Amino acid sequence: MADHVHDPRLQRRLIDSFYTEAMVLADEARHYFDEGGRAEREALAPMERVAFSCESLKVTTRLMHVIAWLLTQRAVAAGELPSSRALDPARRLGAAPATEDHVLERFPLQARGVIASSIDLHRRVALLDAAHAGERPVASPARSMLDRLSMAF
Numbered sequence: 541m542a543d544h545v546h547d548p549r550l551q552r553r554l555i556d557s558f559y560t561e562a563m564v565l566a567d568e569a570r571h572y573f574d575e576g577g578r579a580e581r582e583a584l585a586p587m588e589r590v591a592f593s594c595e596s597l598k599v600t601t602r603l604m605h606v607i608a609w610l611l612t613q614r615a616v617a618a619g620e621l622p623s624s625r626a627l628d629p630a631r632r633l634g635a636a637p638a639t640e641d642h643v644l645e646r647f648p649l650q651a652r653g654v655i656a657s658s659i660d661l662h663r664r665v666a667l668l669d670a671a672h673a674g675e676r677p678v679a680s681p682a683r684s685m686l687d688r689l690s691m692a693f
Contacts, residue, residue, distance in 0.1 A: 555610055556666070558612075558665055558668070559610045559614065562603055562610060562665075563607070565603060565654070565658060566600075569600065569611060569656075569658065572651070573596040573599070576650070577648065577651055580648040580650070584647075586644075591643050595639060595644075595651070598636075599655055599658040602662040603634055608634070609632070609634075609665060610665070612631045627672070627673055632667040636659065637660060644656075
């Protein structure tokens with residue numbers, strides 16, 4: 541059976557798909573946070589407006605990390621960058637800033653959707669980054685806690 545994980549054509553399609561998704565989401569986020577969400581932001585309490593602004597920066601950070609990583613992968617696929625250089629820590633996917641659920645739930649529906657989409661995209665690309673680096677996926681904190689509890693009893 542062929543190893544589909546290392547099929548260059550499949551990898552290229554996956555990278556291109558993630559790239560398109562990231563660019564569409566970046567455009568949606570820019571439009572929402574710069575224009576469409578302005579009235580919703582202004583309707584929030586002062587501290588929630590600050591949190592809203594912070595979350596818009598977190599979305600931008602997540603998306604820029606994802607796009608930079610995807611561009612690196614495209615450069616590897618095009619032969620412009622050796623795959624070994626793509627594993628350099630500076631070229632790996634940057635860490636995503638955390639968003640706390642209790643902050644997120646106070647935001648308008650569309651803001652929550654954009655934020656959640658950026659978190660999900662970063663998470664999926666992080667799995668691909670780990671696979672490219674030959675790392676084992678990191679278990680979720682909840683799964684780790686359940687495993688430790690099951691071993692204790």
